[in-house]
Amino acid sequence: MAQTAIGRLFRCQSCFRQSLISSRGYSKNAIPSFAPTSSTELDQILNRFREELFIPVGLGARQRRLIFQPKYSEKLEEEPITVTIGQDEKFQLRPLDPQSLPRKEEIVQVVSLMKTTKDWQNIIPFLVAMRMSRRFLTQGRWEWLIRKAGEADSLGIILELAKQSDKTGLKLREIDIVHRLFFALHQKAQAADFEGDSMMKTLSLAKQFAMLMEAPEHINHNITLDPKRRPFIIGVLLELSAARALDESEGRDEGGHVKSYAEKLLASWAPGSFDGKIQDWVRVDRMLQENVPIWNGIRLTLQVHGIAGNEALSTSLRNRLQQLSTLIDEQQKLVPEKVKERPTQGYKQSLLLYQN
Structure with missing residues (x-):
């Protein structure tokens, strides 16, 4: 019985190592990058969305399982897996609780921190990634976003969003x-x-x-x-x-x-x-x-x-x-x-x- 259990253990470890090897590769979606902003706090929240939502959701099915399924969390910590994002960016997979991912309502915090036109330029890749992550804005939220862009003298950004509808x-x-x-x-x-x-x-x-x-x-x-x-x-x-x-x-x-x-x-x-x-x-x-x-x-x-x-x-x-x-x-x-x-x-x- 002990030998059988040990055999299963080695087979599971072998399976995980195979997952580790086959998980090395490119993301199936284009993961956005954000330009530096006028606010350290804004940089941090954009990076949080990127690393905790956009990258994990944009990876392949096998990689997403490793991140979101609790049974792999301990193994990920013991045997780190790194994947390639884009051409040469390395990203280390880590366990994530799906319930703790950034919520689409947090766009309010993102936009409230945008003070300059350069800040607002980040809203384009941000919303592209939100849609890729199946976080869709309601009509009311779009109206709010347009109003905030107007107040920030950034209606040209809204034009670019509409061009990429x-x-x-x-x-x-x-x-x-x-x-x-x-x-x-x-x-x-x-x-x-x-x-x-x-x-x-x-x-x-x-x-x-x-x-x-x-x-x-x-x-x-x-x-x-x-x-x-x-x-x-x-x-x-x-x-x-x-x-x-x-x-x-x-x-x-x-x-x-x-x-x-x-x-x-x-x-x-x-x-x-x-x-x-x-x-x-x-x-x-x-x-x-x-x-x-x-x-x-x-x-x-x-x-x-x-x-x-x-x-x-x-x-x-x-x-x-x-x-x-x-x-x-x-x-x-x-x-x-x-x-x-x-x-x-x-x-x-x-x-x-x-x-x-």
């Missing part, structure tokens, strides 16, 4: 996601007083996002839910184009872009948020976020040369401007006292822009 999962076909994106573009231009290089860069970004939304992976085939047909999205493009004409082209509509967006805005008016009967503040605040940029876009457009001379177009625009002015005036009366003390996004930007 097959790897990152960011699709520009959901109304709320695209709304958050274009509101951030509006805020960026507003912060620059709709002039100068910053505004020009914002217009360039907006046009690139609009073009990207024509790509098959970003198209919403339900016309009623297609973001690019919404007056708010077209209104922001109109606002930025008219601002450029006034700031850079002495008020001339070079290329006819302002006129084109103005006509598209009028044609898309029906699905807009213009219901004056709504009094729920959460919905009203969302309407202000949409309608104040449209109002401003029309206001600027009517100052562009050639628009005023087009009687039919200018008359339609003035009618819509009056409609929005009346609606916004009424919605301003619905602002709760607590919001006046701590303005929400819609009310804040209406204070900064509409009341001026």
Whole structure:
């Protein structure tokens, strides 16, 4: 009996050594590397995600078993196994508890530590690796991420994420996601007083996002839910184009872009948020976020040369401007006292822009 047990022991050790030998090799997936950041704490958490989630999950099935199955933990400590990541990076396997792996919710901590554009560039490989690890962001989390990128002046990073949508999962076909994106573009231009290089860069970004939304992976085939047909999205493009004409082209509509967006805005008016009967503040605040940029876009457009001379177009625009002015005036009366003390996004930007 003892000899049989000893025989089984040697056979198990032999099996493990065979696993050790056959486990030497390349990862089956591309494991991301992260550039040094402005924060030691951020470097550490990115490295934790890499070593405790991205690398282990990205390895082959045999290697993952060695890492995650408790029966191999003691052997891994006794007989270390090293695998090759990429071309020449060595990684030593160690036992891991699947329950202790970094959770996707910890992206909040990662993003909160990103202070510079260079920091934000790491979000691209990070999200690629998250998706590879089957950690998918919810729509609400995407909206939050876009808002944070806007606050960090890193919307160009969002454009790169959308260009790599097959790897990152960011699709520009959901109304709320695209709304958050274009509101951030509006805020960026507003912060620059709709002039100068910053505004020009914002217009360039907006046009690139609009073009990207024509790509098959970003198209919403339900016309009623297609973001690019919404007056708010077209209104922001109109606002930025008219601002450029006034700031850079002495008020001339070079290329006819302002006129084109103005006509598209009028044609898309029906699905807009213009219901004056709504009094729920959460919905009203969302309407202000949409309608104040449209109002401003029309206001600027009517100052562009050639628009005023087009009687039919200018008359339609003035009618819509009056409609929005009346609606916004009424919605301003619905602002709760607590919001006046701590303005929400819609009310804040209406204070900064509409009341001026």
